Amino acid sequence: MLNRFGIILLCLLLLGACGETKSSGKLQKVGLLVPETINDQVWGTKGFKGLLKIQTNFNVDVFYKERMNSExxxxxxxxxxxxxGVNLIFGHGSEYAEYFNNISKKYPQIHFVSFNGDAKAPNTTSLNFKAHAMGFFGGMVAAHMSKRHKVGVLAAYEWQPEIEGFYQGAMAENKQTNVTIEYVGNWDDEKKALQLVNHMLENEVDVVYPAGDGFNVPVIEKVKEHGVYAIGYVSDQSDLGESTVLTSTIQQVDSLYEKIAEQYNDGNLKSGNLSFDFQDNVISLGKYSPLVSKEFIGKMNMHIEKYKETGMLPK
Structure with a gap:
């Protein structure tokens, strides 16, 4: 019997209705490649939801393939x-930028879209979330709610802009806050992430920001066991425990995919690297825990609105 990964690699799954598509513009059919699975409830699931939004709103056939992690x-x-007949392909990760740069010349009729990479070919685009402010506001919430003035960031990689943002936000809210930062070195290494968060908890960190979509759910579950707090990452993770998840830093990938499909359909999608932030309504903070006071939530909302209007973060 084939294992489930083999089945996933061999199966191309058609999600749309068969027959002629009805998009009134340039968009014909859409494909999605994900490095792991669409069932992770975080990054992969967000991409899949974006694909379904495109299917519904443009009435086009859509396809996806999982475990696409080599050229x-x-x-x-x-x-x-x-x-x-696909003419718009989303590669749901930074690794796809280089793959698409290399193969896009063979397929001038297809536009290739990746994340957080460097798009160099005329028919390639890279989407980049400007995550510094997202992390900043998450850091403010963490520092405000920390009883021991000890918060921790569990990141995948050092280059993530939300990490420095989180540190700066925590300092802006309370300069007495001690911020511990650890790096997993991988988006999906759950075992190492749990080892690192255990070390943080032993050192009395009482708010943890697990900034890695492949390990943040088990880390939040571990934090919950210890009765301390977490800041959710990528999706609204309040459903993991409203007394644990203070808020979430959300990247609305599904909405961004829909926006990009619309631009492509209208013939307005630019090549190169595009950046998106709170002002584009694709980054936000999620639902707040009832433990966070209404007064502080109001303060946060004011800071976010000011940032959207001026680009200035609190000092």
Whole structure:
């Protein structure tokens, strides 16, 4: 019997209705490649929801493939998508930028979209969330709610702008806050992430920001066991425990995918690297825990609105 990964790699799943598509513009059919799974409840799931939004709003056939984590796999998938008539492909991660730069010349009729990379070819675009402010506001909430004045960031990589943002936000809210930062070195290494968060908890960190979509759910569950707090990451994670998750730093990938599809359909999608922030309504803070006072929530809302209007963060 094939294992479930083998089945995922072999199966191209058609989500849309069969037959002629009805998009009134340039968009014909859409493909999505994800490095792991659409069922992770965080990053992959967000991309899949974006694909479904495109299917519904543009009435086009959409396809996806999982476990696309090598250039060979991506080349095969793109060839299959091309045969299906796909002309807009989303690669749901930074690794796809280089893959798409290399193969896009073979498919001038397809526009390739990736995340957090460097798009160099004329028919490639990279989408970048400007995550510094997102982390900043998360850091403010963490420092405000920390009883021990000890908060921790569990990041995947050092280059993530939300990490420095979180530190600066915590300092802006309370200069007495001690911020511990640890790096997993991988988006999906749950074992190492749990080891690092255990070390933080042993050192009396009482608010943890797990900034990695592949390990943040188990980390939040571990934090919950210890009766301390967390800041959710990428999606609204209040459903993991409203007495644990103080708020979440949300990247609304599904809304951004819909926006990009609309731009492509209208013939307005630019090549190169595009950046998005709170002002574009694709980054936000999520639902607040009832433990966070209404007064402080009001203060946060004012800071966020000022940032959206002026680009200035609190000092």
């Amino acid at each position: 060979v796999d991506v080349e095969r998938a793109v060839e299959e998508f091309d045969q299906k």
